[in-house]
Each structure stands twice: as structure tokens, then as C-alpha cells.
Amino acid sequence: MGAAIQTxxxxxxxxxxxxxxxxxxxxxxxxxxxxxxxxxxxxxxxLKLLTGLSNxxxxxxxxxGKAPAQHEEFLADIGYLAQEIPLYKSxxxxxxxxxxxxxxxxxxxxxxxQRLRELNIPLDRPIGKLSGGQRAQVALNLALAKKPKLLMxxxxxxxxxxxxxHDFLSSLAQAxxxxxxxxxxxxxxxxxxxxxxxxxxVLASGKTQLCDDIEHVLKEHRLLVGPREHSxxxxxxxxxxxxxxxxxxxxxxxxxxxxxxxxxxxxxxxxNIEEIILAYMGQAKEGxxx
Amino acid sequence: xxxxxWRQHRKQFIAFGILLALFATLLIPTGINYWHQxxxxxxxxxxxxxxxxxxxxxxxxxxxxxxxxxxxxxxxxTFGLPILLGLFIGSPxxxxxxxxxxxxxxxxxxxxRRKWLTTKLLWALGFALLxxxxxxxxxxxxxxxLNAFASNRFVQGHFETxxxxxxxxxxxxxxxxxxxxAWFRKTLLSFAITFGVFVVCMTSFANWIRPxxxxxxxxxxxxxxxxxxxxxxxxxxxxxxxxxxxxSGKEVSFDLPNFPAECQKLTQDIxxxxxxxxxxxxxxxxxxxxxxxxxxxxxxVAKYQPSYRYWDFQEIESGIYLGLTAIxxxxxxxxxxxxxx
Amino acid sequence: xxNFRLNTxxxxxxxxxxxxxxxxxxxxxxxxxxxxxxxxxxxxxxxAINPNTVAKAYRELESLGLIEGRTGSGTFVKQRPSGPSPxxxxxxxxxxxGWVAKAHKAxxxxxxxxxxxxxxxxxxxxx
Numbered sequence: 001m002g003a004a005i006q007t008x009x010x011x012x013x014x015x016x017x018x019x020x021x022x023x024x025x026x027x028x029x030x031x032x033x034x035x036x037x038x039x040x041x042x043x044x045x046x047l048k049l050l051t052g053l054s055n056x057x058x059x060x061x062x063x064x065g066k067a068p069a070q071h072e073e074f075l076a077d078i079g080y081l082a083q084e085i086p087l088y089k090s091x092x093x094x095x096x097x098x099x100x101x102x103x104x105x106x107x108x109x110x111x112x113x114q115r116l117r118e119l120n121i122p123l124d125r126p127i128g129k130l131s132g133g134q135r136a137q138v139a140l141n142l143a144l145a146k147k148p149k150l151l152m153x154x155x156x157x158x159x160x161x162x163x164x165x166h167d168f169l170s171s172l173a174q175a176x177x178x179x180x181x182x183x184x185x186x187x188x189x190x191x192x193x194x195x196x197x198x199x200x201x202v203l204a205s206g207k208t209q210l211c212d213d214i215e216h217v218l219k220e221h222r223l224l225v226g227p228r229e230h231s232x233x234x235x236x237x238x239x240x241x242x243x244x245x246x247x248x249x250x251x252x253x254x255x256x257x258x259x260x261x262x263x264x265x266x267x268x269x270x271x272n273i274e275e276i277i278l279a280y281m282g283q284a285k286e287g288x289x290x
Numbered sequence: 291x292x293x294x295x296w297r298q299h300r301k302q303f304i305a306f307g308i309l310l311a312l313f314a315t316l317l318i319p320t321g322i323n324y325w326h327q328x329x330x331x332x333x334x335x336x337x338x339x340x341x342x343x344x345x346x347x348x349x350x351x352x353x354x355x356x357x358x359x360x361x362x363x364x365x366x367x368t369f370g371l372p373i374l375l376g377l378f379i380g381s382p383x384x385x386x387x388x389x390x391x392x393x394x395x396x397x398x399x400x401x402x403r404r405k406w407l408t409t410k411l412l413w414a415l416g417f418a419l420l421x422x423x424x425x426x427x428x429x430x431x432x433x434x435x436l437n438a439f440a441s442n443r444f445v446q447g448h449f450e451t452x453x454x455x456x457x458x459x460x461x462x463x464x465x466x467x468x469x470x471x472a473w474f475r476k477t478l479l480s481f482a483i484t485f486g487v488f489v490v491c492m493t494s495f496a497n498w499i500r501p502x503x504x505x506x507x508x509x510x511x512x513x514x515x516x517x518x519x520x521x522x523x524x525x526x527x528x529x530x531x532x533x534x535x536x537x538s539g540k541e542v543s544f545d546l547p548n549f550p551a552e553c554q555k556l557t558q559d560i561x562x563x564x565x566x567x568x569x570x571x572x573x574x575x576x577x578x579x580x581x582x583x584x585x586x587x588x589x590x591v592a593k594y595q596p597s598y599r600y601w602d603f604q605e606i607e608s609g610i611y612l613g614l615t616a617i618x619x620x621x622x623x624x625x626x627x628x629x630x631x
Numbered sequence: 632x633x634n635f636r637l638n639t640x641x642x643x644x645x646x647x648x649x650x651x652x653x654x655x656x657x658x659x660x661x662x663x664x665x666x667x668x669x670x671x672x673x674x675x676x677x678x679a680i681n682p683n684t685v686a687k688a689y690r691e692l693e694s695l696g697l698i699e700g701r702t703g704s705g706t707f708v709k710q711r712p713s714g715p716s717p718x719x720x721x722x723x724x725x726x727x728x729g730w731v732a733k734a735h736k737a738x739x740x741x742x743x744x745x746x747x748x749x750x751x752x753x754x755x756x757x758x
Contacts, residue, residue, distance in 0.1 A: 032681050051398055053631035070403045070627070080398040086391030088298065099294050103399035139395075146399065169679030177672040177682035195637060195645050198683045218644070272642060 002065075004029045004150050004182035005050060009059035012045050018206050019045040023059070025201055025211040027184060032176060034193050035186035036277060037203035043186040044083055046203065047152050050184075051080045064149055076105045079148035083155050085139045089128035093121060093138050097145070104146040112145040119167065133164025140168060144175045151175075153185040169196055190274045202277055204284030214273055221276045223269040224252040224262065235261035242279035253279035291401055291409040302379055303417060309374075310421065313367050314428055320360055321432035327351060328435045351439065368429045368451035372459035373488045375418050380467015381480040383414050384626065388475035394631055407626050411619060414464055422460030426453065444527035444600050446496040453604040458611035463488055465618040472625040495607065501529050503606045507596055510535060510589040513580045518590040525597030537587030553582035632669055633662055637678050645680060649688035657697065657711045658720060668698060668706040 005027035012020045020042040027033050035043050048054040050061060052068035052075075060067060064077050087096060093116060101107050116123060121134045130138070136156060143151060153172075157165045173196075175181055185197070193200065194214055202210040210217065221241070224234075231250035234240070237260030242253045253271060262268060271279075296303075331351055335344035343350035384407075387393040397403050430452040437443045443452055450459070466487050471480040506529050509521040513534075522528060534548065535541050542548040546557065556568075556578045568578045595603065633656050635649055643651070656662040669677075671685045689706060692698045699709045715723070734744050 030683070032683060048631065053394060053397060055628075055630060070397070072400050072402055072405075075398060075402070076400040078398065080394070082391055082394040084391050086393075086395045088392055088395075089390065091297070095297060099297070100399065102293050103291060103396075103401050105400045143398075166679050170676055173675035173679055173682050174672050177670075177675050177685075192639060195639055195680050195684075198681055215644070270642075 002029050003027060003062075004031075005061065005063050005184070007050075007059065007061040010046070010049060010056055010061050011058035012042075012049055012054060013057040018057075020049070020203075021206045023203075023208050025208060027182065027201070028199060028213075029182050030180075031199040031213075032183045032197045033185070033199040033201055034197040035184055035201045035203065036190060036193070037186075037188065037209075038281060039188055040205075041188075041203040042206040043188075043203055044154050045206075047080070047154050047184070047186060051078060051152060053080075072105065076146070077149045079143035079146060079151040081139050081143055081151075081153040081156050083158075085132075085135050085156070087127045087135060087139055090126055092124050092126050093130075094123040096127070096138060096142055097123070100142050100145055106147040108145050108147060112141045115141050115171065131164075133160050133167065136160055136164065136168055137171065140171055144171075149180060150182045150184070153183070155186055155188065158187065158189070190277055193277070194273050200273070200277065202280050204281045207284065209280040209284055210277070217276060218270070218273060220255050221271060222254055222256060222262070223271040223275065224250075224254055224266040225269065226250055226252075226266040230263075230265050233263055233265075235263055238262060241276075242282045291405065292413075295409055295413045299379070299383070299413070302382075306371075306375070306379070306417075306421065309371065310424060313371070313425075316360075316363065316367075317428055317432045321435070324352065324432075324435040328439060352436075364429065364432065365447060365451060368425060368456060369492070371425055372418075372422065372456060372463050373485065375421060375460050376463030376465075376467035376484045376488065377481050379414050379417060380464040381471045381484055382477050383410055383468040383471060384622070385468075385471030385475055385477040385480050388472075389477060397631060403627055404623075407623065411468065411622065414468060415461060415615075415619075418460040418464040419457065422457035425456040425460065429456065441525035441597070444525065444595065444597060444603070446500075449500070449527075449603070450492070450496070453601070454608040455604065458608040458615075462491075462611045462615045462618070465615045465622070469618045469622045469625070472622050500603065500607060501595070503603055504595065504599060506530075506593040508591060508593050510591045513583045513588060513590050514576070515580075518592045522592055522594055523596060525600075526594040527597075528592065528594045530591070530593040533591050534583070535589050535591045541591060549579075549583065550586050553579055553586065556582050632667075635674060635678060637680060646684045646688040646691065649674075649685060650691050653688070653692055653697065654712050657708065658714060662708050664708050664710055666708045667704075668708065670705060 003026045005025065008024050010020065010023040011018060023042075023046060035046065037043050045054065049056050050063050050068055052070055063074075066074055068074060091099075097109065097112055100112075101109060113123075116138065119134075119137055121130065121137060127135060127138065136159075140153075140156065143153075151172075157168055160168060169192075172183065172185075176183060184201075197214065199213050200210065200217060201208065212220075226249070228245055228248055228250045231243070231245065231252070234252075234254070237257035239255045239257070240252050241255055244251045252266075253276065256262070328351065331343075335341060338344075384393075387396065396406055433443065433448070433452050436448075437452075442448055449455065463484060467480060467484045470483045470487075471477060474480055474483070509518070511517040511521050518531060522531070532544050533541050534544050546554055549557070571578050571581055633653070635652055637645055637648060639645075641648070653662065653668070662668075668689070671682045671689070674680070674685045675682050689698065689700075693700065695712070697709055697712055698706055700706050731744065734747070739747070
């Protein structure tokens with residue numbers, strides 16, 4: 001499988017502030033990637049760079065094999081949903097569908113009309129009068145109807161109620177099931193990560209903390225619990241990501257290399273993906289990075 | 291893309307169309323009426339040349355307060371519509387997209403940013419061009435009566451409303467509207483700046499820039515009531531009138547401190563001895579002060595642009611505005627294409 | 632048709648939960664050989680889950696020999712997993728219900744019953 005996205009030392013600077021630094025990630029084709037991190041981590045910045053909406057300050061990126069550009073060939077292959085779900089408030093869904101038809105090369109009308117009908121979204125009501133969940137569905141299906149190969153979504157479900165959220169993810173999942181689609185979805189929420197995605201990218205403070213398949217991440221990381229006085233004795237190939245200590249006990253979240261040997265005084269537990277990601281974000285906060 | 295620009299902005303285009311239609315319903319009947327009134331007056335005067343009003347039609351024709359309001363309405367309309375284009379077609383064209391974030395939607399469809407921008411700008415400028423042409427034709431036609439008997443089309447306030455100027459202004463202020471919108475990405479701020487540019491341009495061109503397109507014609511005359519006016523041809527745009535030029539050619543204002551001492555004394559209302567030189571002047575209707583200044587070699591001076599230069603000036607100013615419009619459009623391209631979304 | 636449920640807090644990876652639910656359905660008789668499984672798309676329409684996960688679960692079940700894809704028609708059950716037949720399961724289930732009734736009568740609450748069961752399972756694992 002090729003890489004849908006490959007970046008090398010990608011960076012974006014605003015004045016003297018680096019919103020994104022040294023970002024080198026790989027997103028496999030056909031995967032559903034979760035781009036997670038706290039607010040201000042650089043998630044939106046990264047997505048804007050990958051869509052060509054922003055210009056990189058350093059490094060480069062290959063999206064679907066090309067550098068992002070304002071060319072019709074590139075734009076036809078990508079889909080993007082910006083954070084505030086922008087739509088033309090005074091126009092209605094039917095207008096947006098017609099817009100999509102006029103402005104896109106590969107456009108599948110029947111699919112979006114059917115989908116919106118299934119969801120009971122009126123096509124003739126101005127967008128400004130639709131609910132948040134309905135707007136999100138219109139925007140998502142507009143992006144899907146242009147038949148992209150890569151879909152990038154910036155916090156699409158953050159403002160949706162649970163039912164709207166379920167419908168949104170369901171629409172997205174069905175589109176992925178049809179095949180030929182890679183998805184990168186950013187979120188500052190960690191819930192349902194393992195359910196919806198198979199690949200995770202963790203950003204914090206503009207830096208990449210983790211970029212890997214979730215299955216692999218789960219295999220590689222362990223939670224070690226042991227007595228505090230021996231907390232420094234670890235084997236070779238044990239990388240501490242995050243540690244907490246109480247008076248008598250130490251808890252370490254570690255990444256194990258293949259040959260790693262963990263001393264027996266440590267209890268080994270299998271952390272879930274949320275715990276691992278939080279550990280990486282905690283590490284970033286304390287100043288370290290991968 | 292063309293369909294979408296129309297769909298997105300059609301309310302504005304239609305509103306402006308209605309405005310123009312309303313303006314036309316004001317101008318067409320009154321324009322016809324004015325012309326007939328004028329023709330009627332001319333025939334009357336040809337038949338009875340001694341009718342008192344015939345010596346100066348400007349003081350008898352179209353002097354009612356209704357006529358006054360009509361003239362103001364025409365000026366407001368012809369000045370107002372180009373700037374309204376700038377505010378309501380120009381400013382929101384790009385700024386609103388940034389404000390609502392819809393630029394991020396538009397620029398991730400399959401049209402390039404360049405094509406998107408070009409289509410929008412062509413529509414805006416194309417509309418402004420047609421609008422300006424319609425306005426120019428309408429108001430120039432309406433003004434033909436006033437031009438004929440008042441001969442004042444070269445003067446500020448009239449120059450801008452006729453000929454090529456409404457076209458140039460419509461294009462330029464629309465461009466300023468969308469350029470400042472693209473620059474600051476806020477419709478209201480763009481409004482304010484566009485309007486500010488409008489005020490600055492109108493005042494500075496009318497008062498300082500336009501007079502300098504060609505060196506004005508200078509004429510002098512003896513000092514006396516109406517003397518200089520006889521030297522100024524009809525339809526000229528008078529830039530300066532009533533200053534003095536002394537024997538050595540230096541221009542000074544018609545103010546007391548600039549008079550020779552003898553003439554200054556004469557301005558005071560002293561009792562005139564009968565039979566004296568001054569009394570004789572007064573009897574023949576000559577102002578002693580004027581006479582004194584003339585004796586000292588002073589002349590009255592006036593500067594004007596002759597009416598035959600009217601179209602040259604129209605072309606020069608249109609050229610300037612078109613050049614500025616081109617620069618503004620180029621700036622818009624840079625602002626939209628090179629910067630982050 | 633089987634409807635899958637996902638428990639995100641169970642600690643069990645989603646794809647494994649699907650594998651287990653298919654296995655259990657086969658054990659208990661909800662699914663029988665030649666029954667059709669829902670398509671990946673149908674599954675994700677019902678529960679919003681990554682289709683790759685469903686595809687992975689189906690691949691695993693296929694490698695275990697439990698299901699097979701028939702080109703043009705869909706995915707079908709091939710055979711039951713080795714293990715007790717539904718009949719045997721029914722007998723065991725009856726036994727268990729009897730024991731639970733006894734435990735209730737003796738005064739045990741639900742948590743204590745679960746604890747006893749866990750201890751027994753652990754003992755069995757170690758032994």
C-alpha cells in the first residue's frame with residue numbers, strides 16, 4: 001500500500017511562532033487516521049498545509065504523490081471539511097449540490113441527494129436555518145460527492161450532539177466501506193478513537209509525538225507498575241514516555257523495542273489507546289518530544 | 291463557476307438594476323421636459339428678443355426649488371451609484387468569503403483559486419462597466435439642456451457626472467472595494483476604507499489634480515467691473531479669477547495690503563471735492579480705486595481651461611483611473627493567490 | 632441477520648469483539664452454516680465503526696475457516712467452530728441457571744455470584 005500522505009520536516013510559522021514544527025508523518029492509503037492533540041497543537045495548521053490552503057514555511061509534503069497545489073487535478077482528488085463547517089448560509093442544500101456539480105470534475109449527484117433524503121434534511125431550506133448536525137451532514141456529503149481519494153476533516157464532530165455524531169460517523173464509515181478513500185480526521189476528543197480509526201497521529205505544541213497504526217501502538221506500549229525505589233532500573237530497549245510516582249509506587253508508560261527485557265519487579269499491564277495518547281501528550285507538556 | 295457567481299450574488303445585481311431603473315424613471319421624463327422648456331424659451335426669445343429674461347436664461351429657467359432638488363438628486367445619484375457599487379458589489383465580493391470561511395469551501399472544490407478569482411472579478415468589473423456606461427449615457431443625455439444654456443459641464447460637480455467619468459469611477463471603486471476586502475478580509479472595514487478613498491479621490495482630483503492636466507490659459511485685462519470676464523470664453527472651467535498682476539508680472543491677491551499707498555487711501559470713503567479728478571471719474575461711472583490701480587500698471591488676471599479641452603480632460607482622467615484600477619486588480623490577485631486561506 | 636454491538640470500554644479490540652460475537656452466535660445457533668453475514672457497509676451503517684475493522688474481523692474469521700466469501704453474493708457462514716453443539720450448550724446453560732437459582736436462595740447478591748464465577752475461572756486457568 002502506498003502512502004496517501006508523506007511529510008518531511010513540515011513546518012508553519014506565524015511571525016516568530018511556529019504552529020507546526022518538524023512534522024514528518026506517513027499516512028497509509030485506505031486508512032482512517034485520527035489526528036489528535038490538545039487545542040492549539042497544530043492540527044488545523046497541518047490539515048491546511050496538506051490541502052494547499054496554507055503555504056508551508058519549511059519542509060515539504062507529498063499528498064497523493066504530489067505537492068499540494070492550487071491545481072484542478074490536485075483539488076479534484078481531495079476533500080476537506082474546515083472546522084467551522086463553512087457553507088453559504090443564504091443558499092440551500094440544493095444550491096450547494098448544484099455548486100458542487102458546476103465546480104467539480106467527478107461529481108456524483110444521485111448519491112448525495114439520496115443520502116440527504118435518508119437523513120430527512122430538506123434541500124430547499126437555507127443552510128442558516130438547518131441544525132448543526134444537518135449542516136455537518138450536508139458539508140460531509142458535499143465533500144464525498146466530489147469523489148475524493150483523500151478526505152481531510154478538521155474537528156468535524158466537536159460541536160455535534162451524540163445522535164448527530166453517530167450519523168456523521170456512520171455516513172463517513174459507509175463511504176470508506178465503498179473503497180478507494182483515505183480519511184484523516186482531527187479531534188481533540190479521544191473517545192471512540194479505536195472504534196473509528198486504525199491509524200493515529202498525535203500532535204502537541206506543534207510537534208509530532210506519535211504516528212503509527214493503532215494495533216502496532218498497542219503492541220509496543222506497556223504500563224509498568226512497580227515499587228518506587230526500583231523505578232530507575234529498567235531493561236534495555238525500554239523507553240519511558242511518561243511517569244507518575246506516589247510515595248511508594250511508580251507507574252511508567254513505556255514503549256518497548258523488539259529486544260526489550262523488562263525486569264521482573266515490574267507488573268506489566270496493557271494500556272488502552274487513550275492512556276497511551278495521554279501519556280504522549282503529557283510528555284509533550286513536560287517538554288520532551290519524540 | 292459563472293453559474294455560481296450569479297447564484298451567489300444575484301440579489302445584489304438585481305438590486306442595483308432596480309436602482310438604475312428608478313433613477314432612469316426620474317431622469318427620462320425630466321430630461322425630456324427640460325429640453326422642451328429650453329427649446330420653447332429659445333423660440334420665444336428668437337421671436338421677441340427684447341423679453342427681459344432672454345438676456346440671461348440662467349436666471350429664469352429651472353430656478354424653482356423643485357428644479358434645485360432635482361439637480362441635487364442627479365448629482366447624488368451619479369456620484370452615489372459608483373461608490374455604492376464599490377460598497378455593495380466590491381467590498382463583500384471577497385471579504386465575505388473570508389469572514390464566513392466559505393473561501394475554504396470554494397478553494398477545495400476542483401477550480402483553482404486563480405480561476406475562481408478571475409471569474410468573480412470579471413463579473414464584478416463587467417457589471418460595473420455596463421452600469422457605468424448606462425449611467426454615463428443617461429446622465430449625459432439628461433444634462434444636455436443644462437450644458438447648452440449654462441455651459442458648465444467642465445466645472446466640478448458636473449465633470450464627474452457626464453462623459454466617461456461614471457464609467458471610470460464605477461470600475462475603480464468596485465476594484466477598491468474588492469481589493470480592500472481581500473486585503474483586510476472584513477466587509478465593514480473594507481466599506482469604510484472604500485468610502486474614504488472615494489472622498490479623498492473626489493476632492494483631490496476636483497481641486498488639485500485635474501486642474502493640472504494641461505497648463506491653464508492665462509488672460510489679463512484692465513481692472514474694471516466685468517472686464518476680465520469678457521476675456522474668458524464660454525464653457526471654460528475657471529480656475530482662478532480676480533487676482534492682480536503688477537507691472538513686473540508678479541501675481542498678487544486683490545487685497546488692500548497689496549495696493550500702492552495712493553490707491554489704498556482711495557478706498558476710504560472721504561469726501562470728494564467737487565470738480566476734482568476723482569469726482570469726474572465717479573460721474574463717468576469709473577471706480578477711482580480701479581483707475582488708480584490701472585495707472586500703476588496693475589492688471590486683472592484669470593486662469594482657465596478652455597472648453598475645447600473638455601474631452602482631453604475626460605480621457606486623461608479616465609486613463610488615470612483605469613491605470614489605478616489595473617494596479618488595484620493586480621494587487622487583488624497577489625493578496626488572494628499568494629497568501630494563506 | 633446478526634447485529635453487532637461494540638463495547639468501547641471492554642479493553643477488547645473492536646475487531647476481536649466482532650470475531651467473538653460471530654463465534655458466539657455460531658455456538659448458540661443464532662447463525663448457522665449458509666447464513667449470510669451483513670456486508671461491511673451494512674455493519675458500519677448500523678454501528679459507526681471503521682470499515683477496516685470489520686474487514687479485518689471477517690478476514691480473521693475466514694482464516695479460521697468459519698466464514699467464506701462467495702463472489703457476487705456476499706459473505707456466508709461456512710461451518711460452526713469446534714466446541715460444544717447448541718444442544719450441549721443448552722444443557723450447560725440449564726445447569727448454570729439452576730446453580731444461579733440456588734445461589735440466590737442462599738442469599739448471594741449478583742456481585743458475589745460474579746465474583747465466585749471469576750474465582751472459579753481463574754482457578755481453572757491456573758490449573
